Amino acid sequence: MLPVPLATLELLGPPGERSATLSGAWTLAGLRNAGESLERALADAMTEPDLAWNALGIDALDSAGAVRLWRAWGQALPLALLSRPEHGRIFDRLAAVPQDEAKAPPPQGPTEWIIALGRPLLVLRTVLADFLALLGQLALDLLHVCRHPADMPWKEISANLFKSGVRAMPVTALVGFLIGVVLSYLSALQLRQFGADVFIINILGMGIVRELGPVLTAVLVAGRSGSAMTAQLGVMRVTEEIDALATMGVSRSLRLIFPKVVALAIAMPLLVLWTSAMAIIGGMVSAWSQLNMSHNFFFQILPRVVPLENLWIAQGKGFTFGIAVALVACHFGLRVRPNTESLSANTTSSVVTAITAVILIDAVIAIATRGIGVPKL
Amino acid sequence: MTAPVIDIRDLSTRFGEVWIHRHLNLQVEQGDVVALVGGSGSGKTTLLRQIIGLLHPTLGDIRLFGEPLFGGGVHREQALRRRFGVLFQHGALFSAFNVFDNVAFPLRELGCFDEAMIHDLVMLKLSMVELLPRHARLMPAELSGGMVKRVALARALALEPELLLLDEPTAGLDPDRSDSFVRLVRQLDKELGLTVVLVTHDLDTLAALESRVAVLAEQHILALGSIEEIMAVDHPFIRNFFLSDRSRRALETH
Incomplete structure (x- = not known):
């Protein structure tokens, strides 16, 4: 039986100058198994913007894990990050994802209700x-x-x-x-x-x-x-x-x-x-x-x-x-x-x-x- | 030594009175790219459907990742099915959903991510298959054949599968589209370290993917190896398939 994949995050050091150490399997399965405790740790880590991240301990990283980290980092690579070179590529890819063009809200004019009324009539x-x-x-x-x-x-x-x-x-x-x-x-x-x-x-x-x-x-x-x-x-x-x-x-x-x-x-x-x-x-x-x-x-x-x-x-x-x-x-x-x-x-x-x-x-x-x-x- | 990703032992399939496969054996190791080739009606797609558990074999045993496909409760079967992704021949996109919802569907079914996370993941998958954010709002009926395959590939990759099964991935695409689709699969394969099994007729695809080839003829796997090894086998089907003028031209260009 294979070991159960698990994503872990440890926050070390005194408050103010802490560092975050990532390890385990940052994969879809690893995230699911980690569940709430990982979410809490990530939320905690996000309160400190200048945290130093050590991702060398990550054994497996897939796009679900990468997106979770990317979101925790606020859609950009943190300044202080240690990561394995083979994991760098997926973050490059994430950075290259074209941003969704702003969804323009439909113009809500005073004539909106007339349009809403007229559409079924036209149909x-x-x-x-x-x-x-x-x-x-x-x-x-x-x-x-x-x-x-x-x-x-x-x-x-x-x-x-x-x-x-x-x-x-x-x-x-x-x-x-x-x-x-x-x-x-x-x-x-x-x-x-x-x-x-x-x-x-x-x-x-x-x-x-x-x-x-x-x-x-x-x-x-x-x-x-x-x-x-x-x-x-x-x-x-x-x-x-x-x-x-x-x-x-x-x-x-x-x-x-x-x-x-x-x-x-x-x-x-x-x-x-x-x-x-x-x-x-x-x-x-x-x-x-x-x-x-x-x-x-x-x-x-x-x-x-x-x-x-x-x-x-x-x-x-x-x-x-x-x-x-x-x-x-x-x-x-x-x-x-x-x-x-x-x-x-x-x-x-x-x-x-x-x-x-x-x-x-x-x-x-x-x-x-x-x-x-x-x-x- | 880990178990082979796909382990088929002594598989026999019968439809009515006709035996499709008899004593078929096939092992696919992790990281392999294996192309199943064979004449029309030789049971390639049937074999693929048996590997993904849509059809029960008449006799014999199929194991994925060392585990049997059936039995052991709904949750075990579901967990096993989430470890592979399938690209169907015609895409099999849900026609009532747009592109975004098609790719998001398996992630939502998983029920462990919030919508914002799903949104980012879907956008990443779409960019992996070289689609733009504006394509996310299109309906499947509005897509070209090549785009349907890309979206279907993105959906197959949504749950981070370890094994990807492709049924005729380049059928119905023009040579240019077909080339770029093959390049895409190859690049993703390298990047994600997938095991890929594909069914194809297309020699260009075979040559470009540099895959190992499993020849399905006479109801079993006739030969398994690189294209050069296969071409050295002396068998009427292999001669016809790989050594005709048309095939030579296709293989020489790669």
Whole structure:
């Protein structure tokens, strides 16, 4: 076992004309092992500016030890210093370290708060401008594939349809079914008090088909596929894959973004249908166990209390939400800069913005369609 | 007699059905500069990753400074890992930190210095790798390839390692940058008395570092010695690697 390296400092002589003797290993490990007692001795030594230093006893000196001494000496060699010649070089190096140019404090003017207020607004403006450019590019792509149907990226659309549509079916089914069960259970508790058991079909049918189904699916897809799209585009940007595509004459928007948007525009209405169906089945199971309502009865009443228009509204919502989620995801994916922080920040923004956008759009559609598909009393 | 810095005995590595190394032995003494050379896919980088403990060998034993790499508790392993520094092929700088914070990170993790001391140490390390104070505020994405390697070297040197491992230190640098990087490593090696192990394809680097060469072929260390000694060995791989026209030109210029 090697001896434990230790940096030591001894102060000898009467006060006023003392000398400091350094010995041992002035290395990172030696400093760590010496700990507090060495710090105290150094602090004590620093109170006397004209101390004579004897560093001949230092067995090992590395840059950590040298910097510690350099700091104790006040960034300059002491006038009275005895040291080994081989240690001189590191002090020469320390003396040659260029001093950090004075960090100019940012000018704190009276207009500072206006600047602080305006900066996020300017960022918002560029974000919106980029988003608009993305939208315009997609419109151009659409026009292009209408004119040249051979350029339609079928393979990419199909792959995205599978990834973000088919692969999402289990999770949306599970969540939809459970939400249906919970909603039905809670409503049944209330309705039973009024003997209005039969209205559970109205509540479940209208609530799920028209509102809950589309929004729930959109939130799940934004979290699942939206984040994946952002991360994928982001990493492709960082690894310059997007640039490589561009140099091969392949349009990034036509091959990467357009298929994602089209795939989600197709997949989302189908997923909405699927999730709503699962939620209604969940609600039906719960109604059967809570209220003893037969499945046959449920199915007979459902079409009567939920007019067909609601289904079309839900499909329209699914279509719109799909486009919104894909656009937001791609937009933030293209904003990723080559560092991990930016990737995580943009993925977060992508999901949060997509969900917020979905809820906003939902509110607008709810107002626009308030007279359609509501059963007359 | 101190134990060799790196002591690999009877190492065998298997990936799936393929044996990468079989009965590989390698000893590196203190102060040595050893270059691992070998064809693509001969397992150079795998060996390096095993030396630094990122991969477990299938069979065999690796000791650093006479101590086994694994076992003996978290603190012993951590203390052992602080005795060597690694320069990864692509730098592996933390992209969310700027240059200063990248170099300061291992020092802060150590938890025994205050910020002012860390600042001075980082500035010293940066000047050692010939970077200027104004570079300290740059982000890794803003650096050129040569600067990334320098910052990564400064970070590898932050904890005063006794052993420095370099994975393809000059890959992706232009000849000029590559020369100056090799000069830098050599100068630091002399100044700090490091033991250096590097993986390289580049004969210029080999010749300029005046290193001992370990040839990795046929799943073990085929030969270990100075370039002249290696070139005297009659083996198809060595003939191809060192005695082709291109190689001759590279070696003659040094």
